[in-house]
Amino acid sequence: MSLSGPAPFSNRLHIVTWNVGSATPPDDITSLLGLNVGDGNTDMYIIGLQEVNSMINKRLKDALFTDQWSEVCMERLSPFGYVLVTSQRMQGVLLLVFAKYFHLPFLRGVQTETTRTGLGGYWGNKGGVSARMSVYGHTICFLNCHLPAHMENSDQRMEDFESILQQQQFEGQAATGVLDHDVVFWFGDLNFRIDDLEMQVVKSAIDNNKFSILWEKDQLNMAKDSETVLEGFQEGPLKFPPTYKFDVGTNTYDTSGKKRKPAWTDRILWRLRATAPAGAGKRGSISGLTSGAKVTQHNYRSHMEFTVSDHKPVSSIFTLQFPYKVDLPLVTIIVEDEWNSVADATVIFKLAPNYSRSSWDWIGLFKVGFKHYKDYVGYVWAKQEESDFLRQEHQVIWMHVGFNTRIIFFHI
C-alpha cells in the first residue's frame, strides 16, 4: 500500500436509477448520462434499472449481455472511454457499473450479490442486486433495490431492505456486508409513497413547486426517524417532482382507473461507514485510515423528457473524496516498441511482490473503445512455469493479432 502524499483523491460518480416499466430503451439517453453537458470528468457511471424486460436481444452476439439496456448503455459510454466493469441482473433488476478504462487496474475485489424478496423470498421480481469493489484502496458498495409496491407496504419495504442487507455477504476480509463498506450508495425503485395527504393536496403542491409540503409525509423520510437500519443514510433534498406514476408517453400523472397518488418512488441515498472509536481493535485501525472520506452531491434530479415508462429516471452526480489513494499497480505491463509485425507482439509484465498468481490469469489485447472485459481482440494465459518463480519479469507473445490499436490489461 502506498500513501501518495497529502493530496486527497477524488472520484466523480454519476448514478442513475430508473424503473423502465418493461419498455425498450429510447433512442437517445445522452441527456440521462449528462454526456451533452458533462466536462468528461466523470470517473464512474452506475446505472440501476428495474422492470427490465427479459426479451433476448438477438443483435448481440455476446451471450453475456442479453438485454437491450446493457447494450445501449455500453454503446453510449464506450466512445467516451467507459468500460463495463461488472453487471448483475435479477429478473428485471439490473445493475451496471462502468469506469474510465484507466481506472481498471485500481478497481479490485469486484463482487456482486443478489437477493430475492418477492413471494416470500422465492421470486426475483422484487429484491436487490449489488456490486462491491475497492476503488484505489477504498471499499464501495452499490445496491440497487426494487422494493414492494403500494401505499400500505411501507413496513414491508423496510423489512425487505433489512433482509437484503442481512443476506448480502461478500467474501474477503475488507468488507463482508453492505454496510461494512467505506461508502454505500443505495438506490432504486424503493417504492415509498406520500402518506395521508389527499390527491388534490399532493397535485397542487406539485403544480406550485411546493415540494417541501410533501417531504414530511414521504414514507422514507418518516422511516428515517424511526428505523435504526437507516441511520447514517443521507439523501439530498427532493427538489424535483415525484417521479411516479405517469401515463406512458406523457408527463401527465396517472389518469388510469388505478389513480395512483404521485410519489418519489425512485431514490438515491448514500452512507459513509461510521468511524470506530479509538482503540476499537483491528476494525478501528481500518476506520482510522478512511475517516476523512467525504461525499459531495452536486445534483439530484429527475429527467422529465423520458416518457417510455410510468416512472421518470432519477440521477445524481457525486464527488467522493478520500484522504489517500492506493495506486501501486499489482501488475505493470511494458510494451517497448511499436508493433510492426507478429514477431514484435511482445509484452513484458512485472508483478508486485504481494500479488499471488492464479492459473486463470490472462492478458488481453483490446481495441480502444472496448465495451467490457470480454470484448478482447485476443488473449494469452499468463502462465506460470516453474522456472518463473524467481523471475521478476515475465514475457508473453501474441500470435494472430491485428495491429490497429491496443490497450492491454492483465485480468485477475
Ligand SMILES: O=P(O)(O)O[C@@H]1[C@H](O)[C@H](O)[C@@H](OP(=O)(O)O)[C@H](OP(=O)(O)O)[C@H]1O
Ligand atoms: O411487476 P411486479 O413486480 O409484480 O409489481 C407490480 C409493480 O410494482 C407495479 O409498479 C405495480 O403497479 P402500480 O405502479 O400501478 O401500482 C403493480 O401493482 P398492481 O398489482 O396494482 O398493478 C405491482 O404488482
